[in-house]
Amino acid sequence: MCKIMYNSYDFVVFLDADWNILGKRNRQHFLIPEIARLIEDKGSVLAIERPVCLVTGLLRQGSKFFRWLKRKKVLRQEAENLFVYTPFIFLHNVLAASVPLLPKLNRLLMKWQIKRLLHKLVFRQESLIVWIHHPYQLEDVGLVNERILVYDIFDDYLCRANGKQSKDLKEREAKVLNRADIVFVVSEKLLKVLDGRAKQAHIIANGVDTSLFVKAADAETEIPAQIAKLPHPIIGFVGKVAAWLDFKILAKLAVSHPKWSLVFIGMCEEDNKLSDLPEYRLFRQSPNVHLLGPKIHTSLPGYIKGFDVCIIPYRLEGQVPSSSPLKLYEYLATGKPIVSVDIPHVAHFKPLVRVARNADEFEKEVVNALKESDNNLRLQRLAVAQQNSWERRAKRVLEIIEATLVGKQS
Incomplete structure (x- = not known):
């Protein structure tokens, strides 16, 4: 260009x-x-x-x-x-x-x-x-x-x-x-x-920097050892683990599906108020939850390459309903299946993004995303990422x- x-x-x-x-x-x-x-x-x-x-x-x-x-x-x-x-x-x-x-x-x-x-x-x-x-x-x-x-x-x-x-x-x-x-x-x-x-x-x-995140689909991109050793399916999130995440959703995924690996790439906020929440404690105590910490931005495609489904599990309150999540576009540029809570801006990208209104729906959509076999959806995500x-x-x-x-x- x-x-x-x-x-x-x-x-x-x-x-x-x-x-x-x-x-x-x-x-x-x-x-x-x-x-x-x-x-x-x-x-x-x-x-x-x-x-x-x-x-x-x-x-x-x-x-x-x-x-x-x-x-x-x-x-x-x-x-x-x-x-x-x-x-x-x-x-x-x-x-x-x-x-x-x-x-x-x-x-x-x-x-x-x-x-x-x-x-x-x-x-x-x-x-x-x-x-x-x-x-x-x-x-x-x-x-x-x-x-x-x-x-x-x-x-x-x-x-x-x-x-x-x-x-x-x-x-x-x-x-x-x-x-x-x-x-x-x-x-x-x-x-x-x-x-x-x-x-x-x-x-x-x-x-999104499309030239960076399309590397998640590149055969030459190496999946880091931290994630490569984990059992599949891998349900992944890139971003800070903090109070704005819906830990009811995350605890439900972890407990109901012990064979799934839930992977989080980003800082983890230490918050005493969070520790008082039973769903947060359940989330942190689940053996299939893996907090891998923050990574260099250019290394993210390798980690996302290891994901089977990318998730956006925010609580629908505060600043979230007005947001335009960075990770939405980064996920789209990898072509991977995406499941999100019902953020108005994200909902515009249905059906390329599966949108859920509650914890039960979120779990159902992750299950459906794991079954996805339509290559056209992957290609459409890549095309939309290029437009954004x-x-x-x-x-x-x-x-x-x-x-x-x-x-x-x-």
């Missing part, structure tokens, strides 16, 4: 999670590099990690704080035109809000650091685009006098907040929406939540940004 040439502009992206943390990757870690690749001859991207806090860093940020203290890898070049920077502030903005003048001092410190970098990297002020993802990044708006402000919503932030925090988030988001030139959301439900409050809003769902690649997402993003820039110039 030919590289599309876009007008000249540069990006400053404020990240949700640091760049190279094992098991902590979201859409920014995939979409932003793809944008950088597409504008390689026309612009650059500066990704700003979460700041090191001078006051609490030693206690709360550990190795990151010491790396920063030694000035190691503060500015890294990840690609020809993609740079990652670790800034510092006095105190986290949420805590700083209770200390007079500290938020302003934090802002001045951030502004000084980023402006200095933009000058060093020869970023162009007249076509500078700032990209944020959360209402708490309101303090980053206007730091560099950006030409375009992009607000990328990939989670329902308000659903997890209550009381004073909820009020604060709503006020911050109202201000962000008032300033944002473009708002991206990952799902139809999040678009409805906006309720016309954005100047322009577009659905940019999550996507990160490259396509990035091209659409750049088209919208370019049109907005042209509109501002006219």
